[in-house]
Amino acid sequence: MPEPTAHPTVVYSADLVVPMTAPPIADGAVAVRGGRIVHVGTRAWVLDLLREERADAAERHLDGVLTPGLVNAHTHLQYTSMAAVGAGRYAGFDDWATAFSAVYDRGGLDWGGAAAEGARALLAAGVTVAADIVTDEAAVSALADAGLHGIAYWEVMNWSNAAWRRGGRDRVIAELERVPTTPGSGLSPHAPYSLDAEPLLDIPDIVRAHGGRLHIHLGESHFEGARAGATDRHAPDWHFAGVESFRALRESGYGASATEFVDRLGVLGPDCHVAHGVYMTAEDRALLRARGTSVALCPRSNEVIGLEAPPVAAYLTEGSPIAVGTDSLSSSPSLDPMADVAALARIAREQGYAGRDLHERLLSAATFGGARAMGIDIGPDRLGHLAVGAIADLTGFPMPVGPVADALADLVESAPEQRVAVVSGEVRSGTLEEVG
Numbered sequence: 047m048p049e050p051t052a053h054p055t056v057v058y059s060a061d062l063v064v065p066m067t068a069p070p071i072a073d074g075a076v077a078v079r080g081g082r083i084v085h086v087g088t089r090a091w092v093l094d095l096l097r098e099e100r101a102d103a104a105e106r107h108l109d110g111v112l113t114p115g116l117v118n119a120h121t122h123l124q125y126t127s128m129a130a131v132g133a134g135r136y137a138g139f140d141d142w143a144t145a146f147s148a149v150y151d152r153g154g155l156d157w158g159g160a161a162a163e164g165a166r167a168l169l170a171a172g173v174t175v176a177a178d179i180v181t182d183e184a185a186v187s188a189l190a191d192a193g194l195h196g197i198a199y200w201e202v203m204n205w206s207n208a209a210w211r212r213g214g215r216d217r218v219i220a221e222l223e224r225v226p227t228t229p230g231s232g233l234s235p236h237a238p239y240s241l242d243a244e245p246l247l248d249i250p251d252i253v254r255a256h257g258g259r260l261h262i263h264l265g266e267s268h269f270e271g272a273r274a275g276a277t278d279r280h281a282p283d284w285h286f287a288g289v290e291s292f293r294a295l296r297e298s299g300y301g302a303s304a305t306e307f308v309d310r311l312g313v314l315g316p317d318c319h320v321a322h323g324v325y326m327t328a329e330d331r332a333l334l335r336a337r338g339t340s341v342a343l344c345p346r347s348n349e350v351i352g353l354e355a356p357p358v359a360a361y362l363t364e365g366s367p368i369a370v371g372t373d374s375l376s377s378s379p380s381l382d383p384m385a386d387v388a389a390l391a392r393i394a395r396e397q398g399y400a401g402r403d404l405h406e407r408l409l410s411a412a413t414f415g416g417a418r419a420m421g422i423d424i425g426p427d428r429l430g431h432l433a434v435g436a437i438a439d440l441t442g443f444p445m446p447v448g449p450v451a452d453a454l455a456d457l458v459e460s461a462p463e464q465r466v467a468v469v470s471g472e473v474r475s476g477t478l479e480e481v482g
């Protein structure tokens with residue numbers, strides 16, 4: 047790891063600084079001290095302030111764009127060693143799951159080593175924050191070990207109501223206790239179809255009592271979409287019909303979507319974000335908005351698995367809170383969320399989105415939106431935007447910079463592969479030019 051300069055204050059300057067919660071700043075700078083942002087503004091103004099303060103400051107310059115640290119809002123770092131599965135093309139979720147399980151169930155993989163390799167790949171892509179779903183205990187401290195920010199979500203799946211009552215609940219509570227709370231911890235009830243109703247009802251209470259966060263795969267399988275023509279899907283009484291699971295609900299003829307199902311069980315809320323959100327009706331999307339639940343879109347993973355594209359134009363038009371995730375290498379070519387951002391821009395246009403704010407909003411989704419999805423955009427350790435007092439996580443993109451709108455378009459449509467990652471004020475990957 048390169049040593050930061052010995053000066054107590056470091057000024058990171060660039061041709062363009064994009065704070066996300068303030069307008070972009072041409073010839074901008076971010077002053078950092080003690081891992082926190084102390085000033086954000088034009089380079090000349092920031093340097094003047096530091097001279098007035100008689101601060102001992104060093105400057106590091108980037109010919110390019112500085113943004114808040116990229117947020118990968120949905121990944122599974124421990125599957126970094128399963129890239130052979132992700133290199134395939136599948137005919138839908140079940141087809142992909144079969145290929146995945148063939149490798150996973152064979153066993154013998156080093157989950158801890160793979161997760162550490164995934165964390166290095168995140169840094170190389172300029173990612174400083176991740177929502178990491180952990181299925182095997184060897185991988186549970188990957189974010190903490192790499193000094194990255196975000197949340198490790200312990201995955202909970204394949205519990206029937208009976209097994210849950212017989213000890214599943216206690217086991218998951220004990221497992222959650224073992225997830226490091228630095229940088230953050232939570233539970234990921236895998237999906238509406240892989241858990242019966244009782245665990246789906248209990249898990250949110252367990253994690254909320256613990257002060258953690260929730261993250262669930264939702265609307266990833268075609269099976270989860272609302273089924274028209276089934277028994278009145280607005281029937282208010284299905285919740286009280288004693289259904290054991292989402293599958294049982296469907297088998298008894300109700301057409302409610304998986305989103306409606308988990309909502310009735312109390313899973314959604316401002317402390318929960320969902321991954322994928324592909325098979326979502328307008329009503330499902332309205333439910334997410336009403337509950338304050340963000341959706342992490344993972345379009346490249348959807349394509350590998352053979353799903354439809356996520357309804358990103360609708361999410362943008364309706365004002366839904368969105369974030370961007372890569373998913374794992376078992377269904378995606380890389381852990382770089384900017385590649386998904388480029389895919390989302392293309393998909394949004396194909397779906398008819400014509401707003402001039404497309405680039406800025408997608409860049410926001412990959413930074414501020416991701417932090418917001420995990421609830422870490424506010425509070426003393428806030429991330430995802432460049433503002434005074436926030437943790438100094440930055441991503442640098444070395445690139446030629448013209449007018450602001452063009453630079454944002456270039457960044458979103460074709461971000462340079464080379465990246466700089468600054469985590470808590472320290473350069474962790476890439477290089478910056480020392481000035482003076």
Ligand SMILES: [Zn+2]
Nearest residue numbers: 263321373374
């Ligand atoms: Zn996933």
